[in-house]
Amino acid sequence: MSADALIDIRDVTKTYGAGETAVHALRGVSLRVDAGDYVAVMGSSGSGKSTLMNILGCLDVPTRGEYWLDGNNVAQLSEDQQALVRGRKIGFVFQSFNLIPRTTALANVELPLTYAHLRRAERRRRATHALELVGLADRTDHRPNQLSGGQQQRVAIARALATEPRILLADEPTGNLDAQSTDEVLGMFDELNAEGRTIVVITHETEVAARARRLVRVADGRIVADEVTR
Amino acid sequence: MTPRDLLGAALRGLSANKLRSLLTVLGVSIGVGAVIVLVAVGNGSGKAVQSRLEAMGTNLLTVSTSGGGGGFARGQAGPSAQQYALTLADVAALSDKNLAPDVASVAPVMTTSGTATNGDTSYTINQVIGTTPAYLPATNTPVGSGQAFTQQDVDAAARVIVLGQTTASELFGRAQAAVGQTVKLGAVDFEVRGVLASKDSTGFNDPNATAIVPISTLRATQAGYGALSQIVVQAAGKDRVDLAQAEVTQLLTARHQVPADQTSPFRITNSAQILQTSQDTAATFTALLATVAAISLVVGGIGVTNIMLVTVTERTREIGIRKALGARRRTILGQFLIEATLLSLIGGAAGVGAALIVTRFQLAGVEPVLVPSSIGLALGVSAAVGLFFGSMPAHRAAGLRPIDALRHE
Numbered sequence: 006m007s008a009d010a011l012i013d014i015r016d017v018t019k020t021y022g023a024g025e026t027a028v029h030a031l032r033g034v035s036l037r038v039d040a041g042d043y044v045a046v047m048g049s050s051g052s053g054k055s056t057l058m059n060i061l062g063c064l065d066v067p068t069r070g071e072y073w074l075d076g077n078n079v080a081q082l083s084e085d086q087q088a089l090v091r092g093r094k095i096g097f098v099f100q101s102f103n104l105i106p107r108t109t110a111l112a113n114v115e116l117p118l119t120y121a122h123l124r125r126a127e128r129r130r131r132a133t134h135a136l137e138l139v140g141l142a143d144r145t146d147h148r149p150n151q152l153s154g155g156q157q158q159r160v161a162i163a164r165a166l167a168t169e170p171r172i173l174l175a176d177e178p179t180g181n182l183d184a185q186s187t188d189e190v191l192g193m194f195d196e197l198n199a200e201g202r203t204i205v206v207i208t209h210e211t212e213v214a215a216r217a218r219r220l221v222r223v224a225d226g227r228i229v230a231d232e233v234t235r
Numbered sequence: 236m237t238p239r240d241l242l243g244a245a246l247r248g249l250s251a252n253k254l255r256s257l258l259t260v261l262g263v264s265i266g267v268g269a270v271i272v273l274v275a276v277g278n279g280s281g282k283a284v285q286s287r288l289e290a291m292g293t294n295l296l297t298v299s300t301s302g303g304g305g306g307f308a309r310g311q312a313g314p315s316a317q318q319y320a321l322t323l324a325d326v327a328a329l330s331d332k333n334l335a336p337d338v339a340s341v342a343p344v345m346t347t348s349g350t351a352t353n354g355d356t357s358y359t360i361n362q363v364i365g366t367t368p369a370y371l372p373a374t375n376t377p378v379g380s381g382q383a384f385t386q387q388d389v390d391a392a393a394r395v396i397v398l399g400q401t402t403a404s405e406l407f408g409r410a411q412a413a414v415g416q417t418v419k420l421g422a423v424d425f426e427v428r429g430v431l432a433s434k435d436s437t438g439f440n441d442p443n444a445t446a447i448v449p450i451s452t453l454r455a456t457q458a459g460y461g462a463l464s465q466i467v468v469q470a471a472g473k474d475r476v477d478l479a480q481a482e483v484t485q486l487l488t489a490r491h492q493v494p495a496d497q498t499s500p501f502r503i504t505n506s507a508q509i510l511q512t513s514q515d516t517a518a519t520f521t522a523l524l525a526t527v528a529a530i531s532l533v534v535g536g537i538g539v540t541n542i543m544l545v546t547v548t549e550r551t552r553e554i555g556i557r558k559a560l561g562a563r564r565r566t567i568l569g570q571f572l573i574e575a576t577l578l579s580l581i582g583g584a585a586g587v588g589a590a591l592i593v594t595r596f597q598l599a600g601v602e603p604v605l606v607p608s609s610i611g612l613a614l615g616v617s618a619a620v621g622l623f624f625g626s627m628p629a630h631r632a633a634g635l636r637p638i639d640a641l642r643h644e
Contacts, residue, residue, distance in 0.1 A: 097560070
């Protein structure tokens with residue numbers, strides 16, 4: 006691993022609540038991910054893998070420990086700077102798709118580009134291109150409720166890719182999908198990684214984890230295994 | 236995010252729940268409409284009162300003796316009533332420019348009632364006024380057709396008469412037809428010199444059911460030589476009414492030797508004061524109506540807050556998604572503030588539109604007069620209401636931590 010890893014978290018703990026009722030979601034996790042890697046984080050429910058994902062995605066802040074993302078100490082960034090980091094460097098794919106309801110696929114994909122202050126024409130071009138990449142060029146004007154689960158997730162992937170982020174963070178991306186859609190999504194991840202995109206995928210399915218180059222196992226708030234699989 | 240993007244997002248947000256947005260808009264529009272309409276009604280009634288009072292004549296002082304002004308029959312002690320009776324000598328004194336420099340003109344008034352006949356047609360005139368030519372301009376009573384009598388007529392006690400509109404039309408069918416004709420008042424024939432222009436009613440009596448004759452003629456033929464009913468005094472200017480009133484009081488007090496320890500037996504009515512009082516009353520009335528309307532505007536604003544709070548709660552997850560996609564605090568704040576302001580402004584515009592229609596009609600007997608500034612004010616206030624009442628929910632939305640918002644079910 007090089008010294009300038011894309012993701013570098015050092016002895017991170019996350020505690021919810023205080024005193025007797027405190028829940029220790031993470032009990033000291035250190036993890037480095039280099040650019041271009043494809044990491045699967047596996048763990049059972051309650052192992053702390055979702056908390057890890059939220060911290061990696063700058064959606065949540067660690068209680069203790071440091072998080073260096075692409076050379077920046079996230080804890081020292083302001084709220085707005087964190088928003089900027091989320092918009093520019095990270096693309097999210099959620100288990101429940103999290104598309105904005107009553108908004109067309111194209112508008113959904115354009116949204117992060119809007120927040121990145123791109124001009125209208127450029128947004129339109131990039132969003133259309135991203136939707137072409139996920140094979141939904143003919144569904145741009147459909148609303149989320151007019152799309153199947155697999156299609157919705159592909160819109161979500163297009164949205165995550167539109168800003169050309171350094172990292173793709175996927176939280177149980179195939180959790181709500183049937184076998185065929187799962188294959189499509191995973192195939193897309195393979196291609197993206199082959200093009201050099203860094204992917205971190207949180208899952209509890211071995212089938213999904215098997216596609217990654219590196220497998221990190223989390224249990225009870227700690228990393229219990231970290232191996233290169235391919 | 237450009238303003239156009241923000242506006243688009245806000246419009247999509249509002250159209251997502253059309254009925255709810257519509258009802259909120261309705262609340263604001265009722266508030267705004269009420270402000271404009273009620274202020275217009277208050278203003279209209281003020282204007283109506285003002286124009287009625289102006290029809291009575293401005294700069295006008297009406298002097299009368301308290302207790303009715305004369306005669307032994309009025310129940311006052313004889314000598315003092317005699318002592319304080321208004322006379323033509325008083326009129327002459329008040330007309331003296333040296334004694335009363337702020338008085339422009341003075342006219343004595345004696346009134347009686349009588350039955351006028353024209354052949355077989357007869358009409359009972361409630362108010363037969365005996366006076367001098369100065370009376371007409373002072374009381375803002377122009378002659379419509381024909382002409383007024385002159386000072387020569389007064390000096391000669393000429394039997395000439397000027398009829399009010401109602402009197403003329405009752406006696407001669409058409410008011411204009413009366414000029415030059417002869418009318419019998421009591422047992423005396425009068426030549427009709429002119430007919431007064433129609434006057435708006437200032438009270439319960441018909442101001443057109445009158446007849447005016449020279450005071451000398453009235454005394455000689457109808458009323459006898461008792462005290463004057465009134466003296467009408469016109470001040471030399473709007474700002475000299477108070478001075479004129481003081482001079483009149485002083486002169487009359489001196490002439491009638493009113494003891495210093497006695498309250499003045501003369502009652503002086505000041506038309507400017509009445510006008511001022513009624514304008515103040517109208518202003519109070521308008522302020523009261525505006526306050527009531529403003530309350531409904533505030534209620535409408537609370538409706539905006541309520542709906543925006545519901546919206547923020549409902550769309551917490553969406554806010555989380557937007558934040559995950561890089562939306563900054565002020566972007567979220569802007570989106571919800573614009574939604575709230577848009578609700579208010581649409582409501583405001585609808586309220587203005589409704590008010591413009593409603594104020595075309597007479598409301599509760601009042602012709603509403605729009606106050607243009609009230610439209611601007613109501614619209615401005617409705618936008619401010621949106622910003623103010625929307626800011627709390629918007630801040631709540633913007634302050635959500637992305638992870639909390641995303642986890643929200």
